[in-house]
Amino acid sequence: MRKPITISDIAIKLNISKSTVSRALKDHPDVNPATKKKVKALAEALDYEPNLLAASLAKKQSSLIGVILPEFNRAFFSNALEGIQEVARRNGYSVIICQSNEDFELEVLNTRMLASNKVAGILMSLTLQTADFRHLERLQEKEIPFVLFDRVAEQIDCPKVTVDDFQGAYQITQHLISKGYQNIAHLSGPLNLSICKNRYNGFMAALSDAGRDIAKAQVYECEHLKEDAYASAKKLLQLGVPRPDAIFCVSDYVAFEAMRCIQDLGLRIPEDVALVGFTNDPATEYVTPRLTTMEQPARKIGETACEMLVKSLKEESDEHPHVILPTTFIERSSS
Amino acid sequence: MRKPITISDIAIKLNISKSTVSRALKDHPDVNPATKKKVKALAEALDYEPNLLAASLAKKQSSLIGVILPEFNRAFFSNALEGIQEVARRNGYSVIICQSNEDFELEVLNTRMLASNKVAGILMSLTLQTADFRHLERLQEKEIPFVLFDRVAEQIDCPKVTVDDFQGAYQITQHLISKGYQNIAHLSGPLNLSICKNRYNGFMAALSDAGRDIAKAQVYECEHLKEDAYASAKKLLQLGVPRPDAIFCVSDYVAFEAMRCIQDLGLRIPEDVALVGFTNDPATEYVTPRLTTMEQPARKIGETACEMLVKSLKEESDEHPHVILPTTFIERSSS
DNA sequence: GTGAAAGCGCTAACAA
DNA sequence: TTGTTAGCGCTTTCAC
Numbered sequence: 001m002r003k004p005i006t007i008s009d010i011a012i013k014l015n016i017s018k019s020t021v022s023r024a025l026k027d028h029p030d031v032n033p034a035t036k037k038k039v040k041a042l043a044e045a046l047d048y049e050p051n052l053l054a055a056s057l058a059k060k061q062s063s064l065i066g067v068i069l070p071e072f073n074r075a076f077f078s079n080a081l082e083g084i085q086e087v088a089r090r091n092g093y094s095v096i097i098c099q100s101n102e103d104f105e106l107e108v109l110n111t112r113m114l115a116s117n118k119v120a121g122i123l124m125s126l127t128l129q130t131a132d133f134r135h136l137e138r139l140q141e142k143e144i145p146f147v148l149f150d151r152v153a154e155q156i157d158c159p160k161v162t163v164d165d166f167q168g169a170y171q172i173t174q175h176l177i178s179k180g181y182q183n184i185a186h187l188s189g190p191l192n193l194s195i196c197k198n199r200y201n202g203f204m205a206a207l208s209d210a211g212r213d214i215a216k217a218q219v220y221e222c223e224h225l226k227e228d229a230y231a232s233a234k235k236l237l238q239l240g241v242p243r244p245d246a247i248f249c250v251s252d253y254v255a256f257e258a259m260r261c262i263q264d265l266g267l268r269i270p271e272d273v274a275l276v277g278f279t280n281d282p283a284t285e286y287v288t289p290r291l292t293t294m295e296q297p298a299r300k301i302g303e304t305a306c307e308m309l310v311k312s313l314k315e316e317s318d319e320h321p322h323v324i325l326p327t328t329f330i331e332r333s334s335s
Numbered sequence: 336m337r338k339p340i341t342i343s344d345i346a347i348k349l350n351i352s353k354s355t356v357s358r359a360l361k362d363h364p365d366v367n368p369a370t371k372k373k374v375k376a377l378a379e380a381l382d383y384e385p386n387l388l389a390a391s392l393a394k395k396q397s398s399l400i401g402v403i404l405p406e407f408n409r410a411f412f413s414n415a416l417e418g419i420q421e422v423a424r425r426n427g428y429s430v431i432i433c434q435s436n437e438d439f440e441l442e443v444l445n446t447r448m449l450a451s452n453k454v455a456g457i458l459m460s461l462t463l464q465t466a467d468f469r470h471l472e473r474l475q476e477k478e479i480p481f482v483l484f485d486r487v488a489e490q491i492d493c494p495k496v497t498v499d500d501f502q503g504a505y506q507i508t509q510h511l512i513s514k515g516y517q518n519i520a521h522l523s524g525p526l527n528l529s530i531c532k533n534r535y536n537g538f539m540a541a542l543s544d545a546g547r548d549i550a551k552a553q554v555y556e557c558e559h560l561k562e563d564a565y566a567s568a569k570k571l572l573q574l575g576v577p578r579p580d581a582i583f584c585v586s587d588y589v590a591f592e593a594m595r596c597i598q599d600l601g602l603r604i605p606e607d608v609a610l611v612g613f614t615n616d617p618a619t620e621y622v623t624p625r626l627t628t629m630e631q632p633a634r635k636i637g638e639t640a641c642e643m644l645v646k647s648l649k650e651e652s653d654e655h656p657h658v659i660l661p662t663t664f665i666e667r668s669s670s
Numbered sequence: 671g672t673g674a675a676a677g678c679g680c681t682a683a684c685a686a
Numbered sequence: 687t688t689g690t691t692a693g694c695g696c697t698t699t700c701a702c
Binding site for chain 4: 007019052055058
Binding site for chain 1: 339382384385386387388389391392397399406407408409410413414416417420424429430431432433434447448450451452453473476477591594595616617618621622
């Protein structure tokens with residue numbers, strides 16, 4: 001890389017001091033408009049690029065926000081990332097991202113790496129495995145602000161953003177009940193995750209409030225959401241007594257797999273089995289136009305999380321709100 | 336943020352010099368194993384985090400790789416990003432990403448921002464709009480290495496990674512011909528993009544080589560891939576003379592939209608209209624198990640691009656290879 | 671309104 | 687093997 005232009009270069013050419021150049025470049029109030037103009041003109045002409053590394057080092061304040069996601073290739077996370085990116089950019093931050101790949105070790109390494117890069121703060125959604133929170137506690141000790149979203153740890157006291165999982169699950173289950181379905185099953189994920197747990201609770205509460213016999217509800221936990229969904233759906237449909245006439249799926253790919261299974265078994269949706277689920281994937285409308293869903297405002301979640309981080313970056317406030325966003329019920333009737 | 340531990344802190348506590356600490360920490364060969372051990376132990380105990388900003392500044396060499404993508408929320412790009420991330424991590428780099436959002440202005444701003452962050456190099460896939468390449472030329476002037484992938488600019492002399500669009504299109508068109516389809520149409524994108532152009536050419540070449548009358552081939556250019564696809568498909572199917580019995584789609588969402596249109600018109604796939612296309616979206620298998628596709632090795636593309644960048648970072652070589660990866664033909668028969 | 675000087679945390683000659 | 691010193695490019699007192 002060729003030696004880049006620095007403020008010293010400009011200062012020398014203009015026969016003024018570095019400090020004046022520095023001030024002029026950031027529109028400091030008390031600097032002569034004339035010199036300010038000269039400086040800016042020369043900077044432009046020389047195609048000067050400020051060295052953000054040096055600036056961060058001097059200010060002890062970086063303009064980078066770190067993000068750790070379990071994976072990129074899922075609509076929810078990539079949408080959330082868009083929201084994050086957007087808010088960060090508007091506030092003068094850039095985003096440095098890492099993928100934990102649903103691997104706890106990597107998640108820990110990533111927090112270290114971001115800390116080393118002296119990011120201003122961190123946004124993260126935990127892996128399915130994360131049960132040990134010492135890496136988060138270490139961030140707190142170092143006073144690196146962070147916000148958790150979607151997959152959050154209840155044990156940790158920090159700002160959080162999630163959707164109203166209980167309410168969403170309750171509502172969509174109620175929808176099935178009102179449609180007259182008698183044997184509603186639930187394909188869930190690991191129940192140690194609060195997100196799955198809350199949906200499970202919402203499901204159960206709706207059944208219970210409708211006077212259904214909770215004990216009879218058939219629920220399968222899919223350890224690895226996508227991988228286990230097909231098999232679980234199959235068990236449900238082949239061995240379930242009675243066979244469910246409706247299935248509530250905890251997330252989009254679980255629903256897609258369930259759909260595939262239903263079709264492979266020669267059953268029809270929704271005549272034989274109705275299918276509903278939480279979802280974010282834009283492909284949903286293609287996959288099955290008949291899938292009634294609770295849509296999660298993925299992008300909004302990302303925006304909100306980033307806004308909270310930015311806020312805590314400026315204000316040093318010690319509040320740790322847990323923002324709960326509503327989901328959107330979308331009924332797609334049979335075609 | 337509380338004042339973090341620095342190498343000076345360690346040096347003072349151990350009554351040795353900063354440089355020794357620095358050397359010990361990076362396993363410099365000529366440093367006494369004993370002191371090395373002491374230093375590492377204390378660093379560990381104090382939970383020391385090296386300040387990568389300072390290191391980069393001093394070394395004039397950053398450990399960040401910049402990535403600019405048109406959007407995250409598309410399977411192709413998020414898969415490519417995974418590959419990039421993986422290779423970068425393995426080589427000790429972190430990834431700082433920006434979304435150009437298919438907006439040329441943003442793309443330009445992003446290159447400036449990355450340059451300001453003094454990234455070691457840049458990976459990018461251009462927006463659909465990009466027709467002015469001065470921002471790339473500026474990177475070349477500043478000698479910031481970059482690699483283009485997928486959406487590349489033929490005018491710019493730099494390393495590039497794409498798939499074999501011509502060959503893929505040729506092969507999938509040939510497939511349709513061999514199946515006996517007579518009126519094969521093509522839903523394309525902006526033909527000023529080499530990626531679309533090459534697929535178009537492959538399509539035409541296959542028809543021509545099979546002795547078909549090229550002049551009769553019906554082709555629609557969708558300016559905005561996803562947005563215009565439905566309308567174009569509709570025109571093709573309602574107004575096309577003769578009505579196509581097969582459609583080759585330039586990308587996944589174009590194919591999804593075409594499928595939706597075909598179904599809305601009450602036609603069947605593939606009995607009335609066969610559908611084939613380039614694709615990357617894992618949802619394809621759900622959307623239509625009958626869609627025969629050319630799969631692009633998105634992840635591999637990302638990996639390759641990043642490897643090329645890393646290589647040019649170490650070796651200062653002045654080669655600018657254009658790597659062309661093969662696509663994979665996947666025939667999905669009617670269910 | 672401008673300049674001089676110190677320093678952010680680290681690296682890398684050059685000495686010792 | 688270790689210490690000394692001089693930066694990297696920028697910000698920021700504190701003088702003038």
